[in-house]
Every structure is written in structure tokens, then in C-alpha cells.
Amino acid sequence: MNDKTIITIGREFGSGGHEIGKRLAAKLGIPFYDDELISEAAKNTGYNLDYVKENDERAPELSIGSYFSGIDIYQSTPYDNIQFEETRLIKDIASKGSCVIIGHAADFILKDEDHVSIFVFAPMADRVERKMALLTEEEAKDMTPAAMEKLCKQRDKQRRRFYEFYTDNKWGAKESYDLCINTSRTGLDGAVSIIETMIAESKGKNLLSDM
Amino acid sequence: MNDKTIITIGREFGSGGHEIGKRLAAKLGIPFYDDELISEAAKNTGYNLDYVKENDERAPELSIGSYFSGIDIYQSTPYDNIQFEETRLIKDIASKGSCVIIGHAADFILKDEDHVSIFVFAPMADRVERKMALLTEEEAKDMTPAAMEKLCKQRDKQRRRFYEFYTDNKWGAKESYDLCINTSRTGLDGAVSIIETMIAESKGKNLLSDM
Numbered sequence A, B: 001m002n003d004k005t006i007i008t009i010g011r012e013f014g015s016g017g018h019e020i021g022k023r024l025a026a027k028l029g030i031p032f033y034d035d036e037l038i039s040e041a042a043k044n045t046g047y048n049l050d051y052v053k054e055n056d057e058r059a060p061e062l063s064i065g066s067y068f069s070g071i072d073i074y075q076s077t078p079y080d081n082i083q084f085e086e087t088r089l090i091k092d093i094a095s096k097g098s099c100v101i102i103g104h105a106a107d108f109i110l111k112d113e114d115h116v117s118i119f120v121f122a123p124m125a126d127r128v129e130r131k132m133a134l135l136t137e138e139e140a141k142d143m144t145p146a147a148m149e150k151l152c153k154q155r156d157k158q159r160r161r162f163y164e165f166y167t168d169n170k171w172g173a174k175e176s177y178d179l180c181i182n183t184s185r186t187g188l189d190g191a192v193s194i195i196e197t198m199i200a201e202s203k204g205k206n207l208l209s210d211m
Helices: A017-028 A035-045 A049-053 A062-068 A078-096 A126-133 A137-141 A145-167 A187-201 B017-028 B035-045 B050-054 B064-068 B078-096 B124-133 B137-141 B145-166 B187-201
Strands: A006-011 A099-102 A115-123 A179-182 B006-011 B098-103 B117-122 B179-182
Touching: A006 A017, A017 A099, A017 A187, A035 A049, A035 A078, A078 A099, A078 B179, A115 A187, A126 A145, A179 A187, A187 B187, B006 B017, B017 B098, B017 B187, B035 B050, B035 B078, B050 B078, B078 B098, B117 B187, B124 B145, B179 B187
Parallel strands: A006 A099, A006 A115, A115 A179, B006 B098, B006 B117, B117 B179
Antiparallel strands: A179 B179
């Protein structure tokens, strides 16, 4: 590839977005960013790594107090500080060259930079089954499918709140992305192939280019 | 191809779904159905072709009267008769072999038949520009971009009402489809290539097939 190729991947929890991005980046021979953003943001903001992990991709909770104090409607929170630093990192990474970035509203942060924006999803039952199958024997002792479903919903909700707090778009709505893939129908490698085709086909094309 | 390949394509008005389906069917050498369903349904129901065209992919308007008559909550309408016949045709066509079917809620009608379900969309401005560019010189005299935008919205609304009246799914919501493509980013031939990759990758794959 001569041109810079930037791919952002939003994902429902358990639908395989992290793994798809990792395989795609390996296949294309370009850097991959997901948790890497977290450790870098921790280093740069001075927050404890566990604290940043805990607050990564989360939106601030506004308290009634701050709404009605009459003094400060909204003050910058640790969430904001982490998000501002991750935003700076994402812009910096993308300006330097090709990359695959998972989550973190990267699609919106890079709206002025040419990139391919993907969202992957799958029916809840399949996501629960996949996440259960990925547990170690030890982890599986403390987890039931019902608890896993609750975790999926909780994480999706966090991601939605985060995305919609910091962007103007709707999380997981097709209008916010270039391509949405149901990974239950393609598997992970299938999704990688589809994204590769999308990258090749999206170079300089538009709705009027081959009428 | 040895296996039967059935592709359904839902589409926002002006996003190129009809043309994408036609090119895909030609490339795969399999039958294509869109208006063909209308003329066949007209022949079989005995309705006038123009009447069927007018009422194709439309949902019945329920009058207050029928809600409150206390006798008949809902009576079969010409819309239903056309839709019932088109449903029968779609099931019959799909049972016989590979095909590409545009709209008509074919994805839902064929939910028990293995098929690949696509939805194509594009930002309004691009759809208006494409539809304006496709007008003959004569047609262009009577059309403005503003009027074209109104037409796009009207046709999308009709399709949404039709789809949601006859199915349990949400029209244009990613959950209802296997793949959603923003054709502003791929052009029509690009979308065809992506669907071809999807067809190849979806054979026997699922979220647990290559963890």
C-alpha cells in the first residue's frame, strides 16, 4: 500500500471487534491500537493505570448537585482528562501513518481525516456463547450465561453513553459508519476479508463515480 | 457456484440498491427481481399494472372508522392482496434457485431460507445529487434538488411503513440485516465487490468458527 490506510472499528461487546482489528492490522502490517491507548493515556495524564482502565470509554455521571449549584454547570472530570488525552493520542497516531484503532470514538475524532469506519455487531445469544467459550476454566466457575448477558448489556451501555456524550453521532446506528457487519454471519476472518475489500473499494469512490 | 445463493437488498431511495442488485446478478449469472415481482403480481391478482405499481411496497392506511367500528378491526385490503401474492412469488422464486431480490421485505419473507441480507444507504445530499444526475433533460426541467429531497424522504417513509407493517423488524436498522453499506464510500461497483466477498465469507461461518 502506498496511501495511508486508517481503519476505525466500533463494536458491540463480544462481537469480536478487538480480535478482528488485531488480525486485520497483522495482515496489513500496520500498527494496532486498543488497550495501547489506555496505557499511553495513563502515562501521560499521571493517573494510575487501573484507574484509567476503569474509566476508559466511560462518560461522566452528572450529579444533580452540579446541575443546580448555580455556580458550575459542568466541570472537567477525570473522565474528560483521560478522554482529552486519548483524543490527542488518536489524532497524533493517525497523522503519522496507517493504523487500526478500536473504539474510543476514533471514527468521530478522525472525522476530518480520510478513514474507513466499521461497526461490528452480533445477536446477543452468539456474543454470550463466544464470551463464555473464551473464559479460562477458572473464570468459567464464577460466570453463568445470564451473568455474561448482563455484562454484555452493561458494557454496550457504557460504550453508548461514552460515544454519545463525546460525539454528535448515534452509537451503533448505521448512519454513523461506512460499513456495519453482523459477525455471526461472517466469523472473524470473514469480517477481516470484507473490511479488506472495503478498504480497496473505498479509495476515491463515491455514489456518482460509476453510475 | 454449486450452492444456492440468495441475496436480498433493502435500500434507501437513491442509494443505488436496484443498480447494485442488477450488476451483482449479472456478475453471478443468476436471476434478478425487482419490478419483475410487480408485473407478475399484477398478472396473478388481476389488478391493473399501474394500480399494483402505485401500491407496491406500501402499507395500508388504517382509517379511524375501521378501528372503532366494533365489527371489523382490520380487513384485507388491495395492499394485502398484492403483498400476499408477492410473498408467495418470493418464496417460490427462492425455493427454485439462486437469485437477487430487491426490497419487498424479501429478507423477512425468506427468514427461514439461508440467504445474505444487505441494506444499502447513503447521506441524503449524495442521493439527491445521484437522482438529479440520472434525470433526462426533459425530466430535469420539472425537478429541483429540494423537490428531489422531498421525494427521497417520501419514498423512504413508504418503504419503512410497508416493511414495519408486514415484518417484525425495523427498516434500515443494522440488526435487521447481515451487512449495511454506505454506498457514498464505495460507489456501486464497490458495493458489488463487498457483497461478493460477503457471499463467499458467509458460507458456514459463525462467531465461534474461527475464534
